[in-house]
Amino acid sequence: GVDLDTLRPLPTIQGFSTPGGYSAQAVRPIALRHVMEISRSLKGQATVSGMGGVDCAADAIQFMLLGANTVQLCTAPMLQGFGMIHELVDGL
Known part of the structure; x- marks a missing residue:
C-alpha cells in the first residue's frame, strides 16, 4: 500500500520504504496451504520452514x-519491533 500522508510505499521502516509484494497477513492462507x-x-x-x-x-x-x-518472520518484527519475537516464543 501507500501511506496517503507521506505518499510513500508501505511499510516504512526508519524512513525507508519500497513497493512490496504480496506479504504479511494477506499471504498467510496461501502460505499455510x-x-x-x-x-x-x-x-x-x-525440513519445511513456514513463513x-x-x-x-x-x-x-x-x-x-x-x-x-x-x-520465519519478516514483516512482523519490522513493524512491531524485535520484542515481538520474545512474545511469540513465550506463546508457544
Whole structure:
C-alpha cells in the first residue's frame, strides 16, 4: 500500500520504504496451504520452514500443525519491533 500522508510505499521502516509484494497477513492462507502440501509430499524427508503472515504465536502454531519444522518472520518484527519475537516464543 501507500501511506496517503507521506505518499510513500508501505511499510516504512526508519524512513525507508519500497513497493512490496504480496506479504504479511494477506499471504498467510496461501502460505499455510503450501506448507501443508509440501509437508505431505515430502513425508518428513526434508525440513519445511513456514513463513508468510506470522504475527504471533497462534500464527506460528498453525504453520507447525500443518507440517512446518521451523517458522520465519519478516514483516512482523519490522513493524512491531524485535520484542515481538520474545512474545511469540513465550506463546508457544
